[in-house]
Amino acid sequence: MSNSVELAIAKAINAGMRKSMQEDEKVLVFGEDVAQLGGVFRVTEGLLDEFGDKRIFNSPIAESGIVGTAIGLAMRGFRPVAEIQFDGFIYPAFNQIVSQLAKLTNRSEGSFQMPVVIRVPYGGGIGAVEHHSESPEAYFAHTAGLRVVSPSNANDAYWMIQQAIQSKDPVMFFEPKRRYWQKGMVNLDQAPQPLHSAxxxxxxxxxxxxxxxxxxxxxxxxxxxxxxxxxxxxxxxxxxxxxxxxxxxxxxxxxxxxxxxxxxxxxxxxxxxxxxxxxxxxxxxxxxxxxxxxxxxxxxxxxxxxxxxxxxxxxxxxxxxxxxxxx
Amino acid sequence: MQLLSVDGDFSVPKEHAGYAEFVRDLREADFLKFYRDMARIRRFDNEATALQRQGQMGLWVPAIGQEAAQIGSGYGVGPNDHIFPSYREHGVAITHGVDLMSIVKMFRGVNHGGWNPNETRFHLYAIVLGTQALHATGYAMGLNFEGRVGTGIPENDLAVITYFGDGATAEGDISEAFLFAATHKTPQVFFCQNNQWAISSPVGTQTTVPLFKRGEGFGVPGVRVDGNDVLACYAVTKKHMDDARAGLGPTLVEALTYRIGAHTTSDDPSKYRDADEVAHWQAKDPISRFEKFLRKQGVGQDFFDEVEQAGNDLAAELREATFALKEPALEDMFDHVYSEPHPLIEEQRAWLLGYEESLGGHNPNNDGDNSLGYGGTA
CATH class of the missing domain: 3.40.50.920 (Rossmann fold)
Incomplete structure (x- = not known):
């Protein structure tokens, strides 16, 4: 009998990250306001209590720095999960993502893998102010070296975040922010399918x-x-x-x-x-x-x-x- | 901070006694190694420039004039520390065993890097300015998380150094790196070679305060060193790398030097700077200054003759190895785009192979012509 639980998408991503952090001590979570607050959407809530401030910590409000240091941490053998607080805030990190993160495996002829996940709450429908409702996924899909995914339901959210963290390549993980509170059954025992399949x-x-x-x-x-x-x-x-x-x-x-x-x-x-x-x-x-x-x-x-x-x-x-x- | 005068006289200003103790630990063999490597890298630079002029390389980026800053600081870095260079650090590269031919390959257009940073601990060149400082800082944060800092156990503790120029200090990534380094108290040295010129822009375009003060507002203290004094560059780097490894946090070093040559082989510095200025700095040349010091220490002509001969040998080897470099295989373009299989890349690789096959196959190495057929335009 499968072990299932009903979760909202935000909670499912949280549970998936928690599982990845439990299974692999090299997984680090950081970004703006992710620690005590648990992120502006509470997707990282509770992780600080469980894993401490060497595994999950707040970054300065500097998106290029968030991604640039994630790259350095990946070079050292960590598996960083970096949060960009809103879709419209990702552009200061664009150079580090498309010219550095995406290309380093190729430039180094495979000396480096770049197992970095960049989580981005994206899309509209929440009545937000400017720069909080954008859908920038095509920029990143256009860039060789990146993988780009987006879950639509709680079960996928739970499993796809874990699969993204396990990927040896950088994954842009776009989270449908207006669906964060949409509930669904999550099968905790088995991933439904590979990450890049429809x-x-x-x-x-x-x-x-x-x-x-x-x-x-x-x-x-x-x-x-x-x-x-x-x-x-x-x-x-x-x-x-x-x-x-x-x-x-x-x-x-x-x-x-x-x-x-x-x-x-x-x-x-x-x-x-x-x-x-x-x-x-x-x-x-x-x-x-x-x-x-x-x-x-x-x-x-x-x-x-x-x-x-x-x-x-x-x-x-x-x-x-x-x-x-x-x- | 200066320990060697332009005439090669060694003296220790009282306020810098703490640095000078690192020079006292050096033996004659170390001095000779410093000189040999500075002379070697200058000869390499001149030969590489000639090869570019003959169409054998797309571009060359000479480091002439910056040998003391690079060799001195390079030997101040511990053997297990990690180095994140910009793109002109050929001198630092040889202090950590990077094969100079892998640098030639990159500028010839065979690949984008080609040495394994996991083995050399000298990371790939970074062409988009300042980006590498954040990678270095992230790497150093990782050392903190792993407990590889401040234990006092020599084989455990590590530090990181990142190189950049005066031009790159204007990039936001450098400022962000200072901030992340300060807030995480990373084991790290920021080594800025202020060579006075960012292509055609003088340093005043990038800053109105001395660059060694640039980190202070972020919490990264700075020191300025005579970048044409190999002993001072060694001592300052060694001290602050040791301090970083011991858990004392990051430091910014500004090495005041001068780019004697062009920015790259595509540049014409006569359009924007006076010959007098170049002559002024040539009089402070780091290699002849150190030669004067060595001669005063009693090093004889035989040594300098031997170095000269080694330079001639290196030049000959470099030319031969450059002519012998194989053109890259077609498949190289598709390799390592991803670490895991990617259907689009596989599809495009298969298509191009099939297309070339239909034309009789791709063999880049059978025409005996090593010229790339283009002049440097970067």
């Missing part, structure tokens, strides 16, 4: 919707709406944005012939751009309609009173479903 969360024969992170719930809502109209939507949780599990999407599109890709980020030069291009190559003779992308707009993330208009919702997905079915 999952089909709902089967359907008419249209495939591929998405990740906070938009997975939205896609499932759209599928529910569509079902009431007699349309069967297949929902794929991509889980990993670098690498992308194209095989999983291809298998689905070959059955449905129609694909919608959605995320909160603007669609111009985005994860959905890559999926649309690749699926056009791989499924050309199976597609009944062009691949449609549904995302935020290519504007600075708007003020909170406008974010409902910015973020794709189930109705916007249904509009796209109608469009792909019209071909």
């Amino acid at each position: 999952a089909t969360l709902r089967q359907g024969k008419d249209v495939t919707i591929a998405t990740y992170g906070p938009m997975v719930v939205t896609a499932l809502q759209a599928a529910e709406l569509a079902a009431s109209e007699g349309i069967n939507i297949e929902v794929i949780d991509m889980r990993s944005m670098s690498p992308i599990d194209f095989g999983h999407i291809v298998e689905s599109v070959k059955r449905t012939g129609r694909l919608i890709v959605t995320h909160e980020a603007g669609t111009f030069v985005s994860i959905s751009s890559e999926v649309a291009a690749k699926i056009a190559e791989l499924c050309f003779y199976h597609l009944e309609a062009p691949v449609i992308r549904v995302g935020g707009f290519d504007v600075p993330y708007p003020a909170a009173k406008l974010e409902e208009l910015y973020l794709p919702d189930a109705d916007r997905l249904m509009e796209a479903v109608d469009r792909v079915l019209a071909y």
Whole structure:
């Protein structure tokens, strides 16, 4: 009998980090306000009491320093888990992430592995002020040497954080902040699948919707709406944005012939751009309609009173479903 | 802090007696080693510059004029300590056994580094300025967490040194590294070679206060040393690395020196600085200063002849080894992008191999032409 417990996503990440810290004393957790406070979203709550201030500690408010010192610690054999407090605060660390962290294994011809996890609460929907609601994942997916993932539910959150910490490569771990409080059952005994594989969360024969992170719930809502109209939507949780599990999407599109890709980020030069291009190559003779992308707009993330208009919702997905079915 | 005058006379200012004791521990063999390595690295620099001019390297970054700062500080670092260089530290490299040909390979464009920092403890060159200071600081934080500091057990305790120039002090990463080092009280020396010029910008562009004071506001005390005095550079580095290992925290050392040559082989310093200024610093040359000292100590002409001959041999070996360097294999581009398999990289590697195969195969080493076919443009 499996050992399961109901947890919110934030608590599941916390439990996963705790397990990793228990299993490997080289795992360190640091970032802004992660220690006594437990992070602004309380994702690291309680870890200080259990592991002490040599394993989890507050960093100065210096994101480049957080990532730069994480690199040095990894060179020494540690497995740093660094928190960037909000998506919009990651850019001061951009150089250390894309020019240093991502390239050091390659530059050193394998002398160094870089088992660093950078946790980033990301995305909108919480009514926040500027720079607290962004979706910067495409920048990092574009960079060779990085791995980029995002869980959408508590079970994945619990397991994917542990898999990310075990990875020998740097992993950008994007946490869907507006879903932190979403509860789900967590199987504490067994990981559901490898880190960089996609999952089909709902089967359907008419249209495939591929998405990740906070938009997975939205896609499932759209599928529910569509079902009431007699349309069967297949929902794929991509889980990993670098690498992308194209095989999983291809298998689905070959059955449905129609694909919608959605995320909160603007669609111009985005994860959905890559999926649309690749699926056009791989499924050309199976597609009944062009691949449609549904995302935020290519504007600075708007003020909170406008974010409902910015973020794709189930109705916007249904509009796209109608469009792909019209071909 | 100066121990050797421009005329090679050794004297200890009273306030620096604490540093001078480290020089008293040195033997004649150490002095000769310092000289040999300074002369060796200058000869290497001149030969590498010539090779670049002949199209054998994409770029060369000479360290001429900075030999005392590099050899002196390099020997002040303990054999098990870790070194995080910028990109001009060829002198420091040879004090820790790095094969000079691996540096040539990098500037020839064969690879991006090529020595194993886990073996040499001399880390890869860092071209984006200041980034390495944070890596050094993280590494030093790790030594603290492991209890490798301040135990008093010589084989246990370790420290870290990071090198950067006056230009890099303007980078935020250097300031952040000072802060992390101070708050974690890391076992660490920040070694700034102030060579007066960041490409064409004089040091006044980067700072309005003496650079050795730059760390004070962060809690990192500083000391300025004559960077053309190999004994002073040795003593200051040795003392502060020993202190760091003993748990006394980080120190900033500013070595006041001068970049006699160009920034790189792509640079033309005659466009932005006076010949008089260069001549002024050439008169303070670190190698001839130390030669004067050694001759006053009774070192004979035979030794200097031997060093000259060793330089000629090195130059010949360097040329031969450069011509013999193999071009990299096509697959090298795809190796070590990740430590674990990555489907996109595998797919692209397979595609390029297949494509080259369709054209008859890729063999970069069969045409007998070692020229890269481009001039330095960096």
